[in-house]
Amino acid sequence: MQPFILEKIKKIVGSEHYYDSPEDRISYSYDGTPMLQQLPEAVVFPQNNEQISELLHLANKEKFSIIPRGAGTGLSGGSIPVENSIVVVMTKWNKIIEIDIANLTALVEPGMVTGVLQKEVEKLGLFYPPDPGSMNVCTIGGNVAENAGGLRGLKYGVTKNYVLGVEMILPTGEFLKIGGKSVKDVAGYNLKDIVIGSEGTLGIFTKILLKLIPLPTRSKTITVNFKKIIDSGKSVADIISSRITPSMVEFLDNTTMNCVEDYTKIGLDRNSEAMLLIEVDGRVSSVDEDAETIVSILKKNNAAQIRIAEDPTEALLLKTARRSAFSALARRKPTTILEDATVPRSELPVMIEKVREAASNFNVAIGNFGHAGDGNLHPTCLTDERDSVEITRAHKAFGFIFNEAIKLGGTITGEHGTGLAKKDFLESAVGKEGIEFMKKIKMVVDPNNVLNPGKILTIAPRCEGTLPTKREQIPDFHSHH
Amino acid sequence: MQPFILEKIKKIVGSEHYYDSPEDRISYSYDGTPMLQQLPEAVVFPQNNEQISELLHLANKEKFSIIPRGAGTGLSGGSIPVENSIVVVMTKWNKIIEIDIANLTALVEPGMVTGVLQKEVEKLGLFYPPDPGSMNVCTIGGNVAENAGGLRGLKYGVTKNYVLGVEMILPTGEFLKIGGKSVKDVAGYNLKDIVIGSEGTLGIFTKILLKLIPLPTRSKTITVNFKKIIDSGKSVADIISSRITPSMVEFLDNTTMNCVEDYTKIGLDRNSEAMLLIEVDGRVSSVDEDAETIVSILKKNNAAQIRIAEDPTEALLLKTARRSAFSALARRKPTTILEDATVPRSELPVMIEKVREAASNFNVAIGNFGHAGDGNLHPTCLTDERDSVEITRAHKAFGFIFNEAIKLGGTITGEHGTGLAKKDFLESAVGKEGIEFMKKIKMVVDPNNVLNPGKILTIAPRCEGTLPTKREQIPDFHSHH
Numbered sequence: 001m002q003p004f005i006l007e008k009i010k011k012i013v014g015s016e017h018y019y020d021s022p023e024d025r026i027s028y029s030y031d032g033t034p035m036l037q038q039l040p041e042a043v044v045f046p047q048n049n050e051q052i053s054e055l056l057h058l059a060n061k062e063k064f065s066i067i068p069r070g071a072g073t074g075l076s077g078g079s080i081p082v083e084n085s086i087v088v089v090m091t092k093w094n095k096i097i098e099i100d101i102a103n104l105t106a107l108v109e110p111g112m113v114t115g116v117l118q119k120e121v122e123k124l125g126l127f128y129p130p131d132p133g134s135m136n137v138c139t140i141g142g143n144v145a146e147n148a149g150g151l152r153g154l155k156y157g158v159t160k161n162y163v164l165g166v167e168m169i170l171p172t173g174e175f176l177k178i179g180g181k182s183v184k185d186v187a188g189y190n191l192k193d194i195v196i197g198s199e200g201t202l203g204i205f206t207k208i209l210l211k212l213i214p215l216p217t218r219s220k221t222i223t224v225n226f227k228k229i230i231d232s233g234k235s236v237a238d239i240i241s242s243r244i245t246p247s248m249v250e251f252l253d254n255t256t257m258n259c260v261e262d263y264t265k266i267g268l269d270r271n272s273e274a275m276l277l278i279e280v281d282g283r284v285s286s287v288d289e290d291a292e293t294i295v296s297i298l299k300k301n302n303a304a305q306i307r308i309a310e311d312p313t314e315a316l317l318l319k320t321a322r323r324s325a326f327s328a329l330a331r332r333k334p335t336t337i338l339e340d341a342t343v344p345r346s347e348l349p350v351m352i353e354k355v356r357e358a359a360s361n362f363n364v365a366i367g368n369f370g371h372a373g374d375g376n377l378h379p380t381c382l383t384d385e386r387d388s389v390e391i392t393r394a395h396k397a398f399g400f401i402f403n404e405a406i407k408l409g410g411t412i413t414g415e416h417g418t419g420l421a422k423k424d425f426l427e428s429a430v431g432k433e434g435i436e437f438m439k440k441i442k443m444v445v446d447p448n449n450v451l452n453p454g455k456i457l458t459i460a461p462r463c464e465g466t467l468p469t470k471r472e473q474i475p476d477f478h479s480h481h
Numbered sequence: 482m483q484p485f486i487l488e489k490i491k492k493i494v495g496s497e498h499y500y501d502s503p504e505d506r507i508s509y510s511y512d513g514t515p516m517l518q519q520l521p522e523a524v525v526f527p528q529n530n531e532q533i534s535e536l537l538h539l540a541n542k543e544k545f546s547i548i549p550r551g552a553g554t555g556l557s558g559g560s561i562p563v564e565n566s567i568v569v570v571m572t573k574w575n576k577i578i579e580i581d582i583a584n585l586t587a588l589v590e591p592g593m594v595t596g597v598l599q600k601e602v603e604k605l606g607l608f609y610p611p612d613p614g615s616m617n618v619c620t621i622g623g624n625v626a627e628n629a630g631g632l633r634g635l636k637y638g639v640t641k642n643y644v645l646g647v648e649m650i651l652p653t654g655e656f657l658k659i660g661g662k663s664v665k666d667v668a669g670y671n672l673k674d675i676v677i678g679s680e681g682t683l684g685i686f687t688k689i690l691l692k693l694i695p696l697p698t699r700s701k702t703i704t705v706n707f708k709k710i711i712d713s714g715k716s717v718a719d720i721i722s723s724r725i726t727p728s729m730v731e732f733l734d735n736t737t738m739n740c741v742e743d744y745t746k747i748g749l750d751r752n753s754e755a756m757l758l759i760e761v762d763g764r765v766s767s768v769d770e771d772a773e774t775i776v777s778i779l780k781k782n783n784a785a786q787i788r789i790a791e792d793p794t795e796a797l798l799l800k801t802a803r804r805s806a807f808s809a810l811a812r813r814k815p816t817t818i819l820e821d822a823t824v825p826r827s828e829l830p831v832m833i834e835k836v837r838e839a840a841s842n843f844n845v846a847i848g849n850f851g852h853a854g855d856g857n858l859h860p861t862c863l864t865d866e867r868d869s870v871e872i873t874r875a876h877k878a879f880g881f882i883f884n885e886a887i888k889l890g891g892t893i894t895g896e897h898g899t900g901l902a903k904k905d906f907l908e909s910a911v912g913k914e915g916i917e918f919m920k921k922i923k924m925v926v927d928p929n930n931v932l933n934p935g936k937i938l939t940i941a942p943r944c945e946g947t948l949p950t951k952r953e954q955i956p957d958f959h960s961h962h
Binding site: 283 | 581582583584585586606627628630634635639641651655656657658659661662663664665666667668669670671672674675677678679695718721722724726763764766767770823824825826827852855856857890891892893894895896897898899903907910911912914915916917918919921922923924925926937938
């Protein structure tokens with residue numbers, strides 16, 4: 001990037017909010033996704049809407065790219081810089097602006113940490129359910145950009161079910177406010193739900209209005225082990241068809257369980273093929289009733305060991321163990337590729353089997369865990385990116401897994417997004433016409449393709465005669481982080 | 482329209498599915514919205530996807546408009562023809578294709594009648610909650626196009642909360658399949674939620690995949706009258722802040738109550754200022770507990786008369802009375818203008834007062850009822866469209882009501898859509914930038930503006946030199962229906 005452009009950028013945000021040393025640029029060159037890295041030209045922390053707008057105006061004029069970023073915990077490469085780009089970091093926008101008790105809403109800044117918000121609203125007897133694995137560090141803005149899920153999705157849904165409105169700066173620099181405190185609103189097209197999950201490609205959020213719900217008064221946490229993995233899948237199907245809606249039905253295979261046990265030492269059974277962690281919540285009466293029904297279903301399906309948490313402390317311990325699955329797996333090998341193939345609930349046992357087939361056919365180590373109640377699995381390859389032969393096999397294994405998920409009526413991503421990591425598989429999930437529709441939206445909202453270009457979609461050059469832009473190439477040099 | 486084009490249209494669908502007699506054209510010249518009418522050139526009932534696609538290709542080539550239509554019960558003019566248009570009626574696409582018990586989904590054709598689907602799934606112990614007022618005649622396709630709400634929205638949400646996927650023909654004739662049975666899916670932009678509520682302007686649905694839920698095992702229905710309208714509003718606020726989520730909290734003012742009593746003779750109190758109809762559902766234990774809490778809240782708020790339905794028959798009678806509100810009001814005067822201003826829940830008492838102010842300031846008769854728990858009111862003007870002076874006052878009254886709703890943080894439409902009827906108010910609800918974003922989407926998906934043009938948005942002529950199209954003008958001749 002030409003120095004005069006960097007000077008202009010520095011002038012917009014102020015020199016104390018502008019960073020371009022090699023250390024700073026390296027720190028923002030990657031996110032939670034393995035094997036993707038690109039140095040930005042600079043990193044800036046804008047102070048207000050006007051600065052964001054000016055940065056976008058300048059990007060459109062001088063044809064550089066802007067990469068919005070929260071905590072950088074994303075798992076599909078949504079906040080990886082591209083060539084000739086600057087990173088716009090929103091983590092300092094981390095305040096709760098208002099909690100409205102009468103309407104059960106929270107207005108927050110996009111850099112608000114999800115877990116911090118949750119603790120604050122719980123003090124008031126309220127509940128913000130979406131709980132991505134990274135909830136103690138990730139931001140609401142990133143959650144909205146990726147439409148993040150979590151363990152409680154089965155009963156409570158995902159981030160988009162809790163977004164009532166957003167304020168944002170469009171790629172062309174204009175301010176747009178969408179939605180509000182009315183719980184119903186059908187005025188014009190539903191712009192809110194197109195920007196949710198758009199992975200920072202359609203705008204930079206500046207405020208987010210969230211829906212809260214009453215905090216459940218009681219919950220019960222159950223863990224259960226199975227000698228045979230198939231019985232865990234059958235149990236999930238039986239629980240769902242018994243018309244109970246647990247708040248969590250989490251699955252861990254033997255590999256994941258052993259890694260978690262190495263890490264947490266809470267006494268998981270190292271020899272069983274699978275484990276489920278189940279939570280029911282709600283009213284006192286219904287929770288006890290549901291827990292009993294679930295235990296009888298588990299017994300019928302050859303449960304080897306059923307453990308019901310005695311108190312909230314034990315329940316938290318069990319859930320924390322499950323939440324540590326990714327970190328626990330990541331300790332085993334230098335590179336952890338975490339995926340999130342998703343299938344209709346009824347196909348879960350088949351999909352679990354297909355993941356085992358993938359590991360064995362392509363000779364790679366794959367731990368498997370995930371949100372079984374949603375049909376959302378996280379097959380996780382434990383590998384080493386320096387071993388390019390094994391990495392090639394790993395990619396083939398994931399290709400196989402995505403293909404099988406789609407054949408079963410599923411999708412390539414349940415909650416992590418497409419980003420860079422899954423672009424090549426998007427057409428198989430949404431079809432050529434789906435891609436075309438998406439491209440049309442991106443091209444008309446961001447005509448110069450300046451905002452997070454190359455994520456989700458590859459936009460072809462507009463007219464012949466223009467050189468293809470290099471900005472969207474994924475760099476092929478790898479780094480360890 | 483030139484005869485050779487009509488001949489081509491007839492050839493596409495077959496002469497037995499093509500109608501162009503004056504009687505046929507008049508029958509499809511209006512919908513549930515008062516004072517809007519326009520004759521189409523022809524009315525067709527396509528038999529398959531290919532015919533729909535061919536019709537759209539022809540429309541793009543010959544520059545006529547296509548108006549998709551379900552049962553025509555819409556209240557914002559979403560299915561009113563425009564000049565030089567044909568109506569494509571989908572009511573014969575009315576089959577359930579599959580009910581998947583394991584995944585709790587129903588795949589239906591768009592002409593499926595909502596109430597018929599509900600009865601079918603209830604036989605299996607399942608539940609499709611969205612219940613617009615017209616549920617016994619309206620179609621799922623129309624519900625999805627308008628993102629229809631209903632009485633159960635407070636607890637169960639609206640149509641979009643139950644759509645897992647759609648198959649559709651795009652304005653340019655291509656087939657697009659969106660979504661599937663996976664409950665979580667973040668592959669690419671969320672196209673599903675942009676086509677839901679797009680009022681037939683972005684595509685014609687050919688199949689719709691719906692989410693079902695378990696049927697609640699018990700419900701309790703309560704009606705309550707208040708001497709003072711303000712106490713009804715306070716009761717609603719207190720119920721919501723008590724953290725109970727009833728399945729219905731419906732409001733009827735004195736005018737509506739009297740019209741309903743004239744019509745149904747079920748013994749409503751003609752002298753009280755307001756009435757609430759409240760339903761709680763769920764498990765046996767929680768339903769009884771919630772009903773008791775609600776009764777004590779009502780008593781504290783000076784309830785004049787509380788009636789708890791003794792049995793399902795009585796409960797159905799009370800709910801049917803509420804559902805008849807629109808028809809009951811419509812008997813009073815030749816023209817009924819039903820609106821749906823929506824405000825944050827906490828502002829409901831203020832908004833009820835503003836509706837009374839509107840009626841008195843502009844000297845028009847306005848009955849008021851609606852989904853109080855959602856802040857979604859249906860102020861309904863009882864008038865006569867032949868009295869143009871009174872109609873002018875009525876429009877001013879609604880202008881005042883929409884303005885006040887927006888000032889309170891609300892919106893111009895909670896569940897009826899923008900259509901033709903509320904286009905003039907859209908900018909006040911979503912802003913200039915919101916309109917621009919919506920126009921960009923419409924123009925890029927439907928470049929020749931052939932599919933339901935002029936609904937929601939007025940697309941300006943593309944380039945200078947092209948004559949402004951007349952197709953989007955709302956005809957100003959009125960008819961009685």
